[in-house]
Amino acid sequence: MDGTTMKYIATKKGNITLPCLEVKIVDINQVQANNYNPNSVSDRNMELLAESIIANGFCYAVATVWDADLEKYIIVDGFHRYIIFRDYLEAKEIPVIVLPHDIAQRMEATVQFNRARGVHQVELMGDLVKALVEQGVADDEIAQTLGMELEEVFRLKQITGIAELFKNQIYSKSWAMMEVDENV
Numbered sequence: 001m002d003g004t005t006m007k008y009i010a011t012k013k014g015n016i017t018l019p020c021l022e023v024k025i026v027d028i029n030q031v032q033a034n035n036y037n038p039n040s041v042s043d044r045n046m047e048l049l050a051e052s053i054i055a056n057g058f059c060y061a062v063a064t065v066w067d068a069d070l071e072k073y074i075i076v077d078g079f080h081r082y083i084i085f086r087d088y089l090e091a092k093e094i095p096v097i098v099l100p101h102d103i104a105q106r107m108e109a110t111v112q113f114n115r116a117r118g119v120h121q122v123e124l125m126g127d128l129v130k131a132l133v134e135q136g137v138a139d140d141e142i143a144q145t146l147g148m149e150l151e152e153v154f155r156l157k158q159i160t161g162i163a164e165l166f167k168n169q170i171y172s173k174s175w176a177m178m179e180v181d182e183n184v
Helices: 043-056 079-088 103-116 122-134 140-146 150-159
Strands: 007-010 014-017 022-025 060-069 072-076 094-098
Touching: 022 150, 043 079, 060 079, 072 079, 072 103, 079 094, 122 140, 122 150, 140 150
Parallel strands: 060 094
Antiparallel strands: 007 014, 022 094, 060 072
8 A cells, every 4th residue: 555554453353454544635537437336326316415525525535446557546435426526526636545455355345335335214214304303404404405305304204203393384285075965
């Protein structure tokens, strides 16, 4: 790794390396995507990622390997952050960490990183929406900042089973009562 000494933490399972402490700022033109990542992100989630980077900063360096033949950093994890930085924010540089992986390790790491992120559980998302409502955050703001449609926010509020979350909501009439002749 560029002649530096890798930092690590000793654990019961052995030494764990800390490449996160070896962040480098590199020219964004020296970074390129790998040709095997099966992960894709919707346009809406890309917008949310851009919003997150703008609001919270660039919190996670792009994991790469150095390809001496290409003289480029090849992305192992962080392709979508890279795209936001390069195309949307038009950054000239980007923070990367360099892993000492061969091609098989790179491919495995890419899938491990992707799968380890997991998925959001509906009940926990409902609890999160409930907590935001209780903090006074408006439904449309929740939808915007969490990358949801307003209807999804309403469904999550409904799942929590708290009528209080729906107070002060305007409802449209979905049906009206009327008398019907039973002989018809």
